[in-house]
Amino acid sequence: MLSLIIIVAAVLILAVIFTAYRVTALVDIARKSKNQDDKSVYEVPKDNKWHGLLGVLFIVIGFAAFFYFSIKESNVYNLPISSDHGVIVEDLFSITMYITVFVFVMTHIFLFGFGWKYRHKKKKQATYYPHNNKLELIWTVVPAIVLAVLIISGLKEWNKITGPAPEESEIVEIMGYQYAWAFRYPGKDGMLGGYDFRLMDAINSVGIDLADQNAHDDFMASQLIIPKGQPVHLKIRGRDVIHSVYNPHFRIQMNAVPGMPTRFWFVPTKSTNEMRELTGNPDFNYELVCNKICGKGHYSMKGIITVLEPDEYDEWYKESQENTFLKQNPSYISKVPSHLKEAAKIAAGLENISEKQTVSTAYSSSK
Amino acid sequence: MSVTDIQLQEDLDHHDDHHDEHHELGFVSKYIFSTDHKTIGKQFLITGILWAIIGGGLSLIFRLQLGFPEMDLEWLRPVLGKWITEGGKLDAEFYLALVTMHGTIMVFFVLTAGLSGTFSNFLIPLQIGARDMASGFMNMLSYWFFFASSVVMFISLFIETGPAAGGWTVYPPLSALPQAIQGSGLGMTLWLVSMALFIASTLLGGINYITTVINLRTAGMSFARMPLTIWAFFITAILGLLSFPVLLSAALLLIFDRSFGTSFYLSEIFIAGEALPNMGGSPILYQHLFWFLGHPEVYIIILPALGITSEIIATNARKPIFGYKAMIGSMLGIGFLSFIVWAHHMFVTGMNPFLGSVFTILTLVIAVPSAIKAFNYITTLWKGNIVFTPAMLFSIGLVSFFISGGLTGLFLGNSVLDINLHDTYFVVAHFHLVMGSAAFFGLVAGVYHWFPKMFGRMMDDRLGKLHFWLSFVGIYLVFFPLHYIGIAGFPRRYYSFTSFETFSIYGDLNAFVTIAAILTFSAQFIFLFNFFYSIYRGKLAPANPWGSNTLEWTTPRNPGHGNWTGAIPKVFRWPYDYSKPYKPEYLAKLSEEEKANLSDFIPQTVPYSDTPESNLEHEDEIAKTEKDTGAVKVEA
Secondary structure, X not given: OHHHHXXXXXXXXXXXXXXXXXHHHHHHHHOOOOOOOOOOOOOOOOOHHHHHHHHXXXXXXXXXXXXXHHHHOHHHHOOOOOEHHHHHHHHHHHHHHHHHHHHHHHHHHHHHHHHHHXXXXXXXXXXXXXXXXXHHHHHHHHHHHHHHHHHHHHHHXXXXXXXXXXXXXXXXXXXXXXXXXXXXXXXXXXXXXXXXXXXXXXXXXXXXXXXXXXXXXXXXXXXXXEEOOOOEEEEEEEOOOOEEEEEOOOOEEEEEEOOEOEEEEEOXXXXXXXXXXXXXXXXXXXXXXXXXOOOOOHHHOEEEEEEEOHHHHHHHHHHHOOOOHHHHOHHHHHHOOXXXXXXXXXXXXXXXXXXXXXXXXXXXXXX | OHHHHOOOOOOOOHHHOOOOOOOOOOHHHHHHOOOOHHHHHHHHHHHHHHHHHHHHHHHHHHHHHHHOOOOOOHHHHHHHHHHEOOOOOEOHHHHHHHHHHHHHHHHHHHHHXXXXXXXXXXXXXXXXXXXXXXXXXXXXXXXXXXXXXXXXXXXXXXXXXXXXXXXXXXXXXXXXXXXXXXXXXXXXXXXXHHHHHHHHHHHHHHHHHHHHHXXXXXXXXXXXXXXXXXXXXXXXXXXXXXXXXXXXXXXXXXXXXXXXXXXXXXXXXXXXXXXXXXXXXXXXXXXXXXXHHXXXXXXXXXXXXXXXXXXXXXXXXXXXXXXXXXXXXXXXXXXXXXXXXXXXXXXXOOOOHHHHHXXXXXXXXXXXXXXXHHHHHHHHHOOOOEOOOHHHHHHHHHHHHHHHHHHHHHHHOOHHHHHHHOOXXXXXXXXXXXXXXXXXXXXXXXXXXXXXXXXXXXXXXXXXXXXXXXXXXXXXXXXXXXXXXXXXXXXXXXXXXXXXXXXXOOHHHHHHHHHHHHHHHHXXXXXXXXXXXXXXXXXXXXXXXXXXXXXXXXXXXXOOOOOOOOOOOOOOOOOOOXXXXXXXXXXXXXXXXXXHOOOOEOOOOOOHHHOOOOOOHHHHHHHHHHHHHOOOOOOO
């Protein structure tokens, strides 16, 4: 069906071209006696004024469509904002939008309005007007002032967003790899353990360095789960090529670069459940988007972000921190240096298991 | 037309005088290995047009995928072969290759070589009054390096692993590791070889343009009397000369990383189940080097288009360009600032946020000279006597795109707004309007305007205008909707949006954009037909069809090697004396009929002493000293 439409469109276009050319060619033949090349200058054709008029028509219809669509669809393309800084960023976005739309409309009215008003007329002469310093000064200074305002209001917010994360922030490590995301939480001690890319393998996907004591209670999660109303500090890494942590609802974006850890902090303000109500979509999820070309599967490199109410979050965290990486993958205890093994077992919650194991082996051997 | 009858009889530069004797060149040295700047310009133009068809065609293939993801593309198999999957879909990796090649081809081969290469070569000697470029041989090499570069890039489209596929910016590590994407194998190697050849071509051309403009201007052609086209080409060449070597260095380091095991850009990478030995490099270094060229590059693309537009708008509004000096000043300002704004492409790459602040300030500062240019174009139209030739329509279209696309730059240049817009379709909309479409319109406008001088014939006027309206409306229909898609957060370089709930909207808008793109692309065939048909069958062109002041219109209909048959003309005034008012006492003496036939332009070759009826006060003073330079008025 679609290919049919395209073929029809192509045929129509060709027909238009052909007809148009036939018409002009015929008209030229008819006027041939007049149009010899003894003319020293191009003669202004009769259709000149129509092009002035078409210009005016273009902006009238264009602006009507522009304003109609922009207003009608504003709820569709303006995604709901779900972060603290997002609200302020959005304000600056709106201010910039008002200014640019004003300039866009005015300049186009002049551009095509002048085109129509000052179209060629035989007896008329253009005004010799090579410069006007005052005018030029005005349109140097006014844009400069407007831009200064935009810059200053932008920079204030930029400094806050990119400044150090508050001390009480929830820390999560997020690592992009072809073509998925891995999330690591610091566990009970609140400290993320070290990492080394040479320790990565199929299970230890983020390269947790178990020689670091802080790493023993770290746990992995399959989603980015964060609390509402609290600052969240994302520590971002890339494993193979550059990826980008992006979510349009939170207005967050930061590249995940191999060999250079980056970070981004923000305060989510709407829980996933609240968004489900707000959007009327019971399946709504915040989606973690990869926004830096990273290979074949770039377009499907998705993660889920779930924002929980603070008490729900605390509960989830308490449960999850029991499932430390070491507990899930006890064989990795061999990677822990021997003098830290006991402490690691305790931190990872492996103690009970190994005790039971010892008991049961003792039992079986005594038998 | 009394003013055009004036010729210069004597020329003090005797060494240049005898250019009449003409020995016929063979086909090869005339059309292929030619050292004539006009032929080289045409070679760049035709090659650029061929690349534009390829580059535009590639974009239609991926637009079909984006607009109609369900569509059965089996019918493309004869062209794309194995890149159409068993299910009749476009291969996801080849999609990225298409995007990459579309960008590379358009930015470098069409809008740099095709635009700057064509018009700098063709117009610089003609407009400054020189027989040819400073070095015709280097100029020829410049084209043939470009040709070699084109051949290599073209071959890369057909290799088994596909062409480069890491985006036209080819960021490592993606572009450095064949394990990450197939296109980073042989395709990427060819890309780098091709770009190295291309850079050599640009540098050979650029040195020539600069030398020619500085040294070969005819008597009287001071810098303050140069047409704005020449100013634009001059500044462009300087930008290219300073920035392209940096791209070469970036490419060279990438070649080392890819082939010789160095770690300039690579560090701590675990891919395909193994940890690579590279340590200590930084992918961000590549981005700095790339954008140190990359940002001046967008001005290398747009400045020649703006120069062409200045010339065409002034000629066809029959008015001097408004604020000639401000236009030069703003071009110099843009040129200078273009070197210190590059990192606005990198706000969210993890670069130090303080740098982000600095580059935000500098970036928004560059908006000021750009705004001055736009306002000056509009004021040039004010109280003009506007003739809508196809070239004029395309120039006005360029101003419209430059404004629309420039304004969205205020969002993207502001680091805090860029967080949410970076790498979305908003960026795609922005640069396709301000740089892509605007420069493309400059290229087309230039072709329509100078076609009579290139081929001695006129292009068809009506087909030109039809081409304009279809392209102008079409381009807005393609790129304007992308702003909405971008604000909604759609990432660029996505093969499909079906994996994300957030992007489940606007399937209809994407389909609309695709249809508009097909129509706009089809409309270009009107141009192609008009162009090639008119070369052979167009109406014969008068020597100066548009009533223009600049020197190229004083050459014969088909200027031969050396451009002017007699002595090189001298220059006595600036190029924008359109509709200069006659003194009332002069007009009082004329009959109505004589008044109606008064010329509304004074070519640069006319001395002030010949135009006492329209001289301004200070020009009457100049006229007195002018007499001594040997200019003599000849009665025809």
